[in-house]
Amino acid sequence: MRDQKPSDLRRLAAKIRLHATKMVAIQGFGYLGQALSSAEILAALFGGGFIRAGRDRFVLSPGHYVIAFYAVAAELGMLSPAELASYGKDGALLEAIGTERTPLVDMVCGSLGQGLSGAIGFALASHLAGEDRETFVFLSDGEMEEGQVWEAAMFASRHRHRMGRLVAVIDANNSQVDGPVTSVATIEPLADKWRSFGWRVLDVDGHDVEALSGAYASRSADSEPLVVIARTDIFGRMRSIPPAVDGHFIKLDSALQRAMTSELEAALA
Amino acid sequence: MREPPYKTVLKPYGQSLLALARERPEVLCLGADLTRQTETDIFRDAIPERFINAGMAEANMIGIAAGLARAGHTVFVNTFGVFCTRRCYDQIAMAVAYPNLNVKIVGFMPGLSSPGGPSHQAIEDVALMRALPNMTVVDPADALEITQAVVAIADHPGPVYMRLKRGEIPAIFDDGHRFELHKAQILMGREQSDVCIIAAGMMIPTALAAARTLEDHGVKTTVINAPVIKPLDTATIVAAARNSRFVVTAENHTVLGGLGSAVAEAIAEAGVAARLHRVGIKDVFAESGSREFLFSRYGLGIQDIVAAAWHGLSIHRPVPVAPAPEIIPGAYSPV
Numbered sequence: 001m002r003d004q005k006p007s008d009l010r011r012l013a014a015k016i017r018l019h020a021t022k023m024v025a026i027q028g029f030g031y032l033g034q035a036l037s038s039a040e041i042l043a044a045l046f047g048g049g050f051i052r053a054g055r056d057r058f059v060l061s062p063g064h065y066v067i068a069f070y071a072v073a074a075e076l077g078m079l080s081p082a083e084l085a086s087y088g089k090d091g092a093l094l095e096a097i098g099t100e101r102t103p104l105v106d107m108v109c110g111s112l113g114q115g116l117s118g119a120i121g122f123a124l125a126s127h128l129a130g131e132d133r134e135t136f137v138f139l140s141d142g143e144m145e146e147g148q149v150w151e152a153a154m155f156a157s158r159h160r161h162r163m164g165r166l167v168a169v170i171d172a173n174n175s176q177v178d179g180p181v182t183s184v185a186t187i188e189p190l191a192d193k194w195r196s197f198g199w200r201v202l203d204v205d206g207h208d209v210e211a212l213s214g215a216y217a218s219r220s221a222d223s224e225p226l227v228v229i230a231r232t233d234i235f236g237r238m239r240s241i242p243p244a245v246d247g248h249f250i251k252l253d254s255a256l257q258r259a260m261t262s263e264l265e266a267a268l269a
Numbered sequence: 270m271r272e273p274p275y276k277t278v279l280k281p282y283g284q285s286l287l288a289l290a291r292e293r294p295e296v297l298c299l300g301a302d303l304t305r306q307t308e309t310d311i312f313r314d315a316i317p318e319r320f321i322n323a324g325m326a327e328a329n330m331i332g333i334a335a336g337l338a339r340a341g342h343t344v345f346v347n348t349f350g351v352f353c354t355r356r357c358y359d360q361i362a363m364a365v366a367y368p369n370l371n372v373k374i375v376g377f378m379p380g381l382s383s384p385g386g387p388s389h390q391a392i393e394d395v396a397l398m399r400a401l402p403n404m405t406v407v408d409p410a411d412a413l414e415i416t417q418a419v420v421a422i423a424d425h426p427g428p429v430y431m432r433l434k435r436g437e438i439p440a441i442f443d444d445g446h447r448f449e450l451h452k453a454q455i456l457m458g459r460e461q462s463d464v465c466i467i468a469a470g471m472m473i474p475t476a477l478a479a480a481r482t483l484e485d486h487g488v489k490t491t492v493i494n495a496p497v498i499k500p501l502d503t504a505t506i507v508a509a510a511r512n513s514r515f516v517v518t519a520e521n522h523t524v525l526g527g528l529g530s531a532v533a534e535a536i537a538e539a540g541v542a543a544r545l546h547r548v549g550i551k552d553v554f555a556e557s558g559s560r561e562f563l564f565s566r567y568g569l570g571i572q573d574i575v576a577a578a579w580h581g582l583s584i585h586r587p588v589p590v591a592p593a594p595e596i597i598p599g600a601y602s603p604v
Contacts, residue, residue, distance in 0.1 A: 063388060088557070091566075095557035099386040110388025111351065112325060142302070145325040178302045178322060185324040 004047045009209035011268060012047040012075055013039035017236055018264045019071035023087040024250065025257050030088060030096060033247035034140075035068035036236030037173035037206070041138070042072045044212035045169070051136055057106040057122045059137040061115020063098030065171070066108060070094050073104050113146025115139060119166060120156050126164030134165040134219075142176035145185045150197065156225045157198025167219050168199075168227040171206065175234040175247045190229055199227045206230025207237055238263055270456060273474065273595055275439035278412035282375070282433055283308025285419040286345060287315050296423065299334055299346045301327050307347035307377050308435060327356040331372075335364035338371045343423055349383070350376025350391030350432050354398060361428075366401040369427045374398075379408065379432040380521030380550065381563040382471060387554040391432065396526025398430035399499045405450065406499040407431040408470035408520075408528070411441035414496055417448035425450055434471055441473060453502035455509065458491025464578040465491040465513035465543075467506060469498060469528050472519040472548075472569065474595065479519075479574035482591040488578060498528050503535040510536045510543040515581035517546050519574055521564075524549035546577040561594065570594060 004012065020035030045051060051058055060069055070087065073079045079094075086092035093101060098108030107118045119137035126133040143149060156166060172190065174180045181187050191201045200223055204211040215228040234247030240259035245251070252260075290296040290312060298312045302325045313320040323330035327348060334344040346353060353376045354361070365372045376394055383389040398406050405425060409418045415438060422429040446454075456473075457480060458465070464483065468476035473494055480490040491509055495501065510516050516536065518529035529547030536543055550567050564570055571591040579588045 063386075090558040090562035092557075095386050097385045097388060097557065099388070099556065100554075101556065110386055111356070142325060145302070147326060147328060176302055176325065177306065178304050184302060184322055185326075 004049070006210050006213070009040070009043045009047050009213070012043040012072070013209065014264050014267045015075050016043060016068055016071040017238070018261065018268070019074060019084055020067050021252070021257060021260050021264065023067055023070070023084055024252050026085070027088050028253070029249060029251045031064045031067050032250040032252060033173070033175060033234040034062070034065040035071060036238060037175070037232040037234050038065055038068045038138070038171045039236055040207050040209050040212060041169055041171055041230050041232070042068055044209045045136060045216060046072045046076055048213045048216065050216045055132070056134040056136060057119075059115045059119040059122065059135065060098060060105050060108040061138060062112055062140040062143055063108045063110035065138065065140070066098035066102055066105070067096070069105060078104055112140070112143035113148045116149055116152035116156070116168060119168070120152055120163065123163035123166040124159070127162055131164070134167065137166070137168045139168055139170045141170055141172040141174060141181050141187060141190065144170075144187055144190070153194065153197040153199065160225055163225070165219060165221055166225040167216065168225065170227065170229050171232055172229050173232040173234045173247075177248050194227045194229070198224055200224040201227050201229060203229045204231065206232035270443060270477075271441055273478070275441055275474065275595070277437040277439050279437055280308040280311065281412040281415045281438050282419065283311040285416045287312050289419055289423055290316055290319060293343065293423065295341060296343045296345065297321065297337055299323055299330055299344060301325055301330050301348040301352060303348050303377075306349070306435065307375070309347050327352050328360045331357045331360040332364050334372045335368070335370055338365070339368070343371045343373070345373045345375060347375045347377070349378050349389060350394045351389055354391065354394040354430070358397060362401055365428050366403045369403045371426060371428070373422050373429045373431065376430065376432045377435045379434060379470060381555055381567055381569065382434050382521065382560055384557055384559060384563075386557040390555055392523045392550050392555065393526065394430070394432055395498055395520070395522050395528065396530070399526060399531065403427055404499065405429045405497065407450075407497055409433070409448065409496045410470055410473035410494055412438040413440060413442050413444070413446055414448045418496070421448055421450050432470065439474060448496060450497055451500060451502060452497070453493050453495040453505045455505070456492040456494050458509070459489060460512060462489040462491040462513045463582055464488060464515045464517060465493065465509045466517045466519060466574060466578070467493045467495055467509075467528065467532050468519040469495045471521045475569070475571050476519050476574060478571045478594070479578070479591060482571065482575050482589055483578055486589045488582065488584075490578070495528060498531055501531045501535055503539070506532055506535055507539040507541055510541045513543060515546070515578060516543045517548060517574055517577045517581065519548040519569075521569060522549055523552055525552055544581060546581050548573050548577055564594070
């Protein structure tokens, strides 16, 4: 991966959104909000050079976000634009929810709340093998409702000396199927929860590539595992999306697609 | 029975559950962050005080349902079939099935009816639930059957797992159709037949279409609807198998542990020497895709049943080509 400037990372985030908009337009509905909210998180992680290709591992816990991963992978030359155009089609390699067929990612879970456990497995394996391989795991705030996340969280802090470096980043977009996460469960105070489970917590603006890069860069080998809580907006703060749209599963008609495309292209101009 | 193309009914489960709850104050509705997707937005909007959203926390939801049931409630638990079986199996076994509680677990998007890939496709839910003592397992085929099944499972004093296609549901049966928890129904057939097709749920229209093709080509065919997979109506099924040269089961599920296995056990234990072919998912995880694509690719089509019967009967003419499957309307999304 390349090590890019903040302005480059912001452009990368806009390109992720643009790719995702095109991909969701194929079916006219899909997991577009997930890409809009996580664009800077992934831009900073992959574009910022934190994940060393062929060495570090990346776990995508909520498989519904795989569209954003495909988009960043294409921008970094790991997937062809033609492959992106097949997203979600019958028989396509790039499925709408990540599966075992999903390319490039080390682990992806379509069933939520399971990724942190797998990431801990990778981190334990790095240590057992004596290898310098870091593990990055992407989580979403909605899946914090699954108990397994907290089983994993308390394990990781207890066993950190047996694990290679582990960094979790949470897309805290306050969005799940039934509405805002805060309307379904008592998720806050999220930072205090993770802290009380033995993690070092950084709570940042998830659309600020410099804040995200700084947070990722602050990881260290000999402290608690790091969790970055990235506060985001399910629409990626895009002004062209009406507030009444269901952010978890956006229905993208041609008018909305045009409006979003012009806003993103203006940002890239 | 009605003739295809079948008319569809929108959200018969959601409507029926609300009607039931209006009559029975002990009925509660639990969900796990899939309210509209499990048609329970209808219940939530009408009787919010008896609707509980447990969030994405299925194990906890089952435990809560068990406590509510011990306190006298009839609890309907609703989420996708994958999440209310795989994610919370121990909780269902110990908190619900073992104490034989009045919890009705309703799992949506059975088998390959979800485009969401293996994480969202409940291909072994029947096998899991069937293995639990005290558990009744239901796979209804049409809108009327769903409506009747909601009342029947509420009346049954114990745990039930019901798998349901969501949204637009075909109306296959006439108004006189009766769903009963201990009955399979002969939908078409005669005293002696060449082949007996036993199916349930979404495979019923497919089984009927296959039967019409076979009959058109001179194969005497019986079709049995077995909406209750446990307890299986072995009397009806064994009698039909005894009077047929070949038996085909058809299920939107892995061939291991579901309807096909239940039928195999029943006819083997009855000493019936009928030969059997199970149409279903062949012990593999599937992939994402439209329902038509998946049913075709994973061998759940009309042609698969026709071919199974044809080969099973050792007919040496070419296999007749079945008509293209009917596309039932309604857009399917993974959530």
